[in-house]
Amino acid sequence: MFKLFDFSLKISGFPIKEARLEFENILNIPEASYEHYILGKRKEIVDFHLKNNHFYKQLASGKTSDNWNSLPVITKKDLQQPLQQRLSKGFDTKKLFINKTSGSSGDPFIFAKDKYSHAMTWASNMYRFGWHGIDFNSSFQARFYGIPLDFIGNKKERLKDFLGHRFRFPIFDLSDAVLEKFLNHFRNKKFDYINGYTSSIVLFAKYLERKNILLKEICPTLKVCIVTSEMLFEKDKILMEKQFGIPIVNEYGASELDLIAFENSKGEWQVNAETLFVEILDDANQPVPNGKEGRIVITSLYNKAHPFIRYDIGDVGILATESTFKKPILKQLIGRINDIAILPSGKKSPGLTFYYVTKSIIEDDGNVKEFIVKQTKIDSFEIEYVSEKELSLEQISKIEDAISLYLEPNLRFVFVQKTSLARTNRGKLKQFQSLL
Known part of the structure; x- marks a missing residue:
C-alpha cells in the first residue's frame, strides 16, 4: 500500500x-x-x-x-x-x-x-x-x-x-x-x-x-x-x-x-x-x-x-x-484547564479558540511577553498583557478583526497593559478565565 x-x-x-x-x-x-x-x-x-x-x-x-x-x-x-x-x-x-x-x-x-x-x-x-x-x-x-x-x-x-x-x-x-x-x-x-x-x-x-x-x-x-x-x-x-x-x-x-x-x-x-x-x-x-x-x-x-x-x-x-x-x-x-466562552449568539467556544485570536499579537520581536483573556460579561472581555511598549491602535484593530472572524462580531474588548499578571498559587498563568 x-x-x-x-x-x-x-x-x-x-x-x-x-x-x-x-x-x-x-x-x-x-x-x-x-x-x-x-x-x-x-x-x-x-x-x-x-x-x-x-x-x-x-x-x-x-x-x-x-x-x-x-x-x-x-x-x-x-x-x-x-x-x-x-x-x-x-x-x-x-x-x-x-x-x-x-x-x-x-x-x-x-x-x-x-x-x-x-x-x-x-x-x-x-x-x-x-x-x-x-x-x-x-x-x-x-x-x-x-x-x-x-x-x-x-x-x-x-x-x-x-x-x-x-x-x-x-x-x-x-x-x-x-x-x-x-x-x-x-x-x-x-x-x-x-x-x-x-x-x-x-x-x-x-x-x-x-x-x-x-x-x-x-x-x-x-x-x-x-x-x-x-x-x-x-x-x-x-x-x-x-x-x-x-x-x-x-x-x-x-x-x-x-x-x-x-x-x-x-x-x-x-x-x-x-x-x-x-x-x-x-x-x-x-x-x-x-x-x-x-x-x-x-x-x-x-x-x-x-x-x-x-x-x-x-x-x-x-x-x-x-x-x-x-x-x-x-x-x-x-494544570492546562481551559474554560468555555459562552457568547451572546449562544455559541460556545473553548478557551483554546483564543490561540487563533492571539496569534495576531504574537510577534517575533517578543514585545508581548504574557497575556490572559478574561470574560467579564456575556459580551465583554478583558485582555491583560505584559509588554515593553503599549499595543498600537493598528495592532488593537487587527486583534478586534480577528476576534470578529473567529468568534463573532460586536464583542467588547478592553486592553490593559500591566507590569505583571496574577498567577495561581502553583505559579500557573491561566490564559483564559470566565468570570461569568
Whole structure:
C-alpha cells in the first residue's frame, strides 16, 4: 500500500525512514543499558549547544554538562527574543521546521526544530498512536481542532488534513446546531479515531448524552478517542466512554517538544523517554524524588537547531514511584484547564479558540511577553498583557478583526497593559478565565 503520510513527510524534507530506524533502535535498548543511553544523549545535546549556540552558551554562563543539576532551567521568557538570536550555527530558517507555541500558558514564542529532530517527533507519534491500532497512513481521523480562517492558512491546513487522512471539525462554534452537523458526518464517514482538544470533545459527548445517542452505533468503525491540550477529568472521561462506546486515551504534549506522555494500553501515562528527558524539579531547580510533586522540566535530546535543555514547560506534575529511565510514568499532571466562552449568539467556544485570536499579537520581536483573556460579561472581555511598549491602535484593530472572524462580531474588548499578571498559587498563568 502506498504510504501517503510517510511520503508527505519525505517531500517536506523530513527524513522519516531514517528517524523510524533510529527510533526502533532506541526501543531495543535493554532496561539495564537505558540510563547510559539517556545520560549520554543529554550530555551530547548540551555539549553541542555549548559549542554551537551563542544564546545557550551565554545562558549557561560557564556551566557544563559534567554537573547536570547546575545547568540553568530555561523559561519561556528566556525564549521571547527574535528566533535568529536563538539558532545554532549552521542552521538556516528556510531549512527548519518553524512554528509558534499556543500560548496556553500565556507565554507565546516562536521556535524551531531541525528536520531530523522533527522527523523523530513523527516517529514517536506513530509509535504511540500504534499502541491503540492507529496508523497515520491508513486510519481516518475525526479531528476536533481549530483552523486558520485566512485563505492561504486555511488551504495549507486542509492540504495537511488530506495528506494526514483526517477530516476536521473546527471548534470555534460548538452550538447544538453545529454539533448536529458534526454528528451527520459520523453517520456518513468511516472514522477510525477521534483526536483533538479535550473540552471540545467533552461538549460533543454532552450533546450526545442529551440526545441519548451512542456514537459507536452511528459510526461502527470507531476504535479510540485521543484527547490532548487540556486537562481530562475522570468524570468527563467516563461520560465520553459511555457516549462514544470506545476507549478514551489521554495525551500530553507540547508543539515545541514532542508528545510528552501518552496513555498506554494498561492505562498508564507513559512518559516519552526516547526523544525527551523529563525531570520533576523543586523551586531550587533540583530533582525531587519520584512520587513528589514538582515543576515539569524537559530536555529535547535531538533538537540541534534550537536548545530546549532543562526547559520549564509551565506545568506541575508527579512521576510515579515505580518509574525507571526506560519507562517513566506520569502519575499526575496539574494544570492546562481551559474554560468555555459562552457568547451572546449562544455559541460556545473553548478557551483554546483564543490561540487563533492571539496569534495576531504574537510577534517575533517578543514585545508581548504574557497575556490572559478574561470574560467579564456575556459580551465583554478583558485582555491583560505584559509588554515593553503599549499595543498600537493598528495592532488593537487587527486583534478586534480577528476576534470578529473567529468568534463573532460586536464583542467588547478592553486592553490593559500591566507590569505583571496574577498567577495561581502553583505559579500557573491561566490564559483564559470566565468570570461569568
